[in-house]
Structure formats: structure tokens, C-alpha cells
Amino acid sequence: MLRPVDRVGFEVRAGEILGLVGESGAGKSMCGSAIIGLIDRPGRISGGEIALDGERIDNLPEDRLRRIRGKRIAMVFQDPLTSLNPLMTVGQQLIQTIRTHLPVSSGEARDRAIALLEEVGIPAAATRIDAYPHQFSGGMRQRVVISLALAAEPELIIADEPTTALDVSVQAQIMALLKKLCRERGTAVILITHDMGVIAESTDRVAVLYAGRIAEIGPTRNVLSTPSHPYTKGLMASTPSTTGTMHALSQIPGSMPNLRAIPKGCAFNPRCEKAFSVCFKDIPILEPVDGSEVACWLYDPAVNPETKEISGVSE
């Protein structure tokens, strides 16, 4: 059995934006699909639990899960150009979604749809509602996608790389929109991305994923300014900065392991300069370090005699 996501645990509070960051194949999107219950066969959730507002949802029958999807948990996908059905008008898709979850007439649903489009910043929403997706630009389409996700006022939005397919100026607008809506409505957001810039600007907390496991999780400022896990340190060192002197970007040697060949112990061990004996034997678990939680044996004084020295350096 392959484990694209392994022992990942986190929580998101209402009104909070949690970032999930990691390389391609780190299991970010799989986390999102698992939460909303849309893992494609033959994948499945083999263990653990997912709870929404204290109520476990991962073991619900498909029919009840469907009622949660869109109504309480919504999802925004990466590519707005392919996320909308090309043969239906924007309004038809909105009205259909609204009426699936709310007991309103089609007239009311239409009014609501127009209000939603206005809210996400579509000009002349009342006429644009009858346009087809191909008549919108990429950025506008992503706004439509967000309005569809918001249609039934969900408590949680999972945004899977919502800006990756957009050009940079539009990216900032879309992120600002997501942040604004999240603040205004008190919606929790899980923002999946590999863009450290987006993480730094938009998220309250961040979880760094590596080979399907959480390497480090904590308040964004904390994780980015004082990374503890060697992988996070490597990531930060390889992110270009506009301040300070110019120097060649450092790289983490090697690449993320194939799912079929995740090394024993800590998955990061082949690429880690600091790896020592325990790292090759046992999987580290998350422990509090400097206000974050880090899964690394370096911070376990019981196995690493140098721990004091290392934390002394970072202080």
C-alpha cells in the first residue's frame, strides 16, 4: 500500500487561513480531497478521522457527505479555465448549486447568484450571469469559481492552488478577495500552494508537508522567520528575497522520494545534512519547538545530545 498522505494532523479554526505547503507530490492536494471525501478510486482513507465542528465526517455515507460538500465544506480548484462546465452559463451553474443546498425558488436563487457575483467583484453581474465561462477572462473565471464555492455559505473552503494558473497581477487580486471573504464571513480556509510568497502574505498558520507527512506546523510568521525543521530551513534558504545582499540561491540536494520508496525512519533523511542514527530507524513525531511543532529528532534531547547546542544557536 502506498501512503501519499501519512499521519497528517492539523486543525483550522473559523476565520483562520491555514496554508499547506510542499513540493509537488508532497500530498497537499490529497489532503484536500480527503477532507471533502473525493478521493478517486482505488485511493481511500485507511485510517484516522476528519471532524467538522466536532462531528466526525470521514465515515459518513456518501449521501450525507454529499450534503456537506458545497454546503459546509467547499473547494476551489487550481485551473479556473477547466473548473467550469463549458456548456452551461455561469448563472445556470450557480443557481443549480444554490438550489441543491438551499430551499429557494429559482427566482430567489438567481438574485442570490447575482449578489454573489457582485460580491466576488464581477462587474455588471446582472448581465454577465447569462454569459458562458468562455466569455470570461481567467481571473474573472476564478472569481466565478469562488462565487460557486461560496454559494451555500460554507464554513470551510479548501483552495487547492487557486492562483497557480493565473498571471501574477491577477494572483494578488484573487488572494486579496479570498482573504477578504474569509475575514468577513468568518470562513476557515485551507490554502494549498507551493508558493512561499502566497503563504507569507495570506496565511495565519502554515503546515509544511514532506512526502505525505507534516514536517513542521505553526504560526506562519514563526515558521518562516525561524524555521526549525531542516527541510523548512532548506525551503526558506531557497526562496529568493528582495532584501539583503544578492547571492546564489541555495538548493536542497536530491529530490523528494518516490511514494514507492519512502526511506525508513524520517522521510527526509537522505537529503538531510544533520541526519543521525535515529533518523534512519524511526519516524519522528510532532513536538513543540519555538512556538511551532516540528517532526525532527534533532529536537529530542533524549536521542540527540547536541540539542542544547542547536537551540542555543537559533536563539
Added chain:
Amino acid sequence: MAVGFISFAMFKFMGDPVENMLGQEATLADKAELEERLGLNDPIIVQYFRFLERALSGDFGVSYRAGLPVGELILDRLPATLELALLSGVIAISLGFVLGVYTAIRRDGIAAHFIMTASLVGVSLPTFLIGVFLIWLFAVNLGWLPAFGRGETRSLFGVDLAILTWNGFKSMILPAVTLGLYQMTLIMRLVRSEMLEVLRTDYIRFARARGLSQKTVNFGHAMKNTLVPVITVTGLQFGSIVAFAIITESVFQWPGVGLLFINAVSFVDIPVMSAYLLLVAVIFVTINLIVDLLYFTIDPRLSVSKN
């Protein structure tokens, strides 16, 4: 035009009709006179345009064998072929579509696997074999349906149709199924693969992530998106149903234009053959036109914005 030229060229290169018409005891003088009367001494290009001009006004000449105008002969037979083609087209499209969607949605089910395996038979067996097998089973052994002929017909707006009488309808079932079976399996496999393709797209994932019901997603969102390629192929297939009707009509002795054509071939009745060729070409072109027009009603991306 191109098909018209080929049909016309058949006159020139496939035997000498004058000899057939006059018989063996004709003199050279008789022959010359007839050639003059038929306009065969004019330059080829003149003859060709004369042929086109007459074809456009529905005059395809006179059948060598029956001695009747070809236009009349074909018009007489056309309803039989068209009603057969239509019925088998309807069977092929409706059944092919339903089965294709079903096997795509339940792609791991036992029934779906069975249907897919059975469809291989439909694709690979030649039409005449299926026809003969169906006759053997339903007409010879079970005796439920007639083995050949068109049964009784009833006139509607001056057109004799078999489908309007019970007896005629029963006679139509076997040939229609034979004719449509191949097309049905083809449409089914196409719908299935298109549907599987569409079900993997982002907008289907997004539709499901919005909590739309399985039914809405499958039939409201996925199915409509499979239509464009399916209609293209279905349109072409309908053309070939008319063309393939030759085989089915001769197996079931169905009195349509296909049978007329087969008989014409064995008697080198060239006016009939060329008129049939033109007719099939016209049907193909018409269907393609209809298909292109259908695209616009299905896919909004194709229509130019009115604003």
C-alpha cells in the same frame, strides 16, 4: 460535382450501353443512329454538363433494364430504405447512448463488463453473418418474425411505409437490428470512452465538490459534454447506414434502393448505378450539414457573440 463526374464517367468506361440496348442483330447503321439520338457523339464535356443539368432537375435517364425513368425507380424505392435506415438509426443511437453511458458510470460492474464483451461481437462480425444468424434464430427456429420482404405497407402523404402496419413493422425489426447493430456498438463504445474522459475533467470534480447529486453530475453535466464528438460520428454513421443497407437489403430481400443497386450492378444498369451513387453522396452531404448545425445548438463556444 466530383461524385457527379465519377458517376458520369461510369457511363463512358463501363461497357457500351448501345450494344446492350440493341442486341446482337443490330447493324452498324442502327448503332450510329442510336448513338446520334442519345447524343453520344458530342464531346465528353458537353455530355457531362448535359448529364449534370438533367441530374439537377431529377432526370437521371432511363433504366436500361426496366425501361423506366431512373428517378421514378429510385423514388419508388427510397422510402423503404429511408424508413429502414431511420429505424435502425434510432435503435443504434438510443441503445448505443444508453448502454454507453451506463457502462461508463458503472465501469466496474459485472453488467458493464458483459456488455463490453458482447459489443466486441457486434463490432467484429460482418453484417451479412449477423443477418443470416438472426433469420436462423428468430424466423426459422422461433418463427416470431418474417425472414424477408417488407410486409404490408400503408400510404401516408402518398408514400408507402411499412412501419405503419403491424405486419410491416414486424418485417422491419430483423433488418433494422442487423443494420443498426454495428453502429450501435460503435456509438456505445464511443459514448463510453467520451464519458469516461469527461468524468475525469476538473469541472466534473468541481461539480461533485459542490455537492451536486450524482444524477445531476452524470446526466446534467457529463452527458451533454460528450455530445459533440458523439454527434459527429453518429452523423457519419447514419450516412453509412444508408450505404450499408445494400448488404442488409439483399440478405433480407428488402425492396429498397440498395437492392435496386445490387440488381443494377448485376445487369450493368449504369443509369441506376450512377443515380444511386449521386443519391448517397447527397445524403452524406446533407447529414454533415445537419451535424454542423447541431454543433451550434449544443456548444455555445461556437456561436459568434451577437454583441
